[in-house]
Amino acid sequence: MIRVRAATRDGTVTAWLDQLGQVANWRHTKNNPGGPTSAEFDFIAQPDLRHPCMQGGAMLDAYSGTKRVWRGRLEQPIPGLPWQCTGTGAAALAKDYQAHATSGNIYASMNTTVDTAIADGLPWTRPATLLNPIGAGDSLSASIDGLLGSIVQQGQYWNLDNDSRVTTSTTPPPVTLLLAATDLPARTLDGYATAIAYSYTDGSNTFHNITYATAALRARYGTIMDSVDLSSLGALTSAQALSVAQALLARQAANGLPWTSGFTILPGQLYTLGGATITDLATLDANITIRVIDLTPGDGFTPTFDVPIGQLDYDDTTGQATLTPYAVADDSLLASIARTKHLAGL
Incomplete structure (x- = not known):
């Protein structure tokens, strides 16, 4: 049975919701890459209840026994019999924070950029070094979720655990x-790719279209080509662009058929x-x-x-x-990237 503890954003007032009413029909969603994304529940209490922990913006911690299983922000609840409540998971809160570094390009140091957002109030911690995106991207405008989404686009992963610790990885979990x-x-070939036509722009602003494939996948399934536009990553060298294409196709191979x-x-x-x-x-x-x-x-x-x-x-x-x-039907490489960003609340 889930118990939910709420706190005002400044932490001055806290309350277990079952001391104010009754939490019912709790449901939550988590994503990978990402982490806690959303939650919804009914709250059985008098419609005229007034408590600071039942105001939009309060932080929610859901527990099963002594283990925290979800963390996020309470959106403005709708009073009634019962109250209708929704929450935005801690991973999805990244969309509310603009990425900026104390100096230089935000893509040059993921550590600095995420630490700056944490100092601005993003309720995360960073226990270890984070991966940096390949390429420069747009150094002036990106949200934290967009910045983390850039490494997803390159075939890498990020995760926010139930204690709001952010980490990155080049491989899926074991x-x-x-x-x-x-x-x-059932499994299907819909959305599977054995070859990638990728496009990118180099440092001299020259546009390139390249095809990359692996013999092993082609030998088993034939040629199934998909395309991906890497222009959002900024200027890339040929080696950088190839490494992204290789990582994306390797991820498809590791996931298997959708x-x-x-x-x-x-x-x-x-x-x-x-x-x-x-x-x-x-x-x-x-x-x-x-x-x-x-x-x-x-x-x-x-x-x-x-x-x-x-x-x-x-x-x-x-x-x-x-x-x-991670691999579901009708996920082309581009759709998979878009879906991953959506699932992570990006």
Whole structure:
């Protein structure tokens, strides 16, 4: 059962919402890349309740037992029977902060730029060095979510955990969980690519169109070409542009063929690699890779798939979680980039 603690933005007033009323029908979403994105819940209390922690802008911390499972900002609730409440996750708050560095190009030092936003009030911490984007981009205008989205466009990842610690990575998270299931969603070639036609502009403002492909993918699936425009990254060298194309195609290869839908998980269906059962799905992050074991009756062959997750939706009423793979049907490379930014609240 989710409990929610609220605090005014300056931290001077705090309250557990179950001391003011009753939280019901809690649902939250987390994304990868990204982190806590959104939440919604009903609040059963008198419509004329007046409390500073039930005003838009208050910070919400949702707990399952002693573990924080979601953090974000309360949007202006709608009083009624019940109150209708929504929250913007801490990862999605990045859209409200303009990226600027104390000196130089914002793309030159992700650390400095994010630290400046934190000093401006972004409720994050940065425990480790962050990756810098390739290229210069527009040094004068970008939000923090746009800045982090630029490394996603280059095939990299960023994550904000439940304690609002931001990190970046060149690879998806390793396999940590097992799912044994039958009747898995179908997989499809829709949106898959084995070759990329990419365009970019170099330092002399010359426009280039290049095609990159891998023999292994072409040998298995044939040529399925998609295109990506890298001009938003600013002036690139040929090596920089190629590295982005390689990273994007490598991400497609690592994710495998897109799935047509997500996995709906019941408590007790997920296991750690050591065999322990995950009974509380509220504690899951989206920044995970699961090993799916297909137990559908067949010819005796039991296939396994390593599936990086792109979105997690949790429903506290049912205790269920829906894990949507990073690669889903109809995701071209460009659509995948746009979808990733959207899922992360960008």
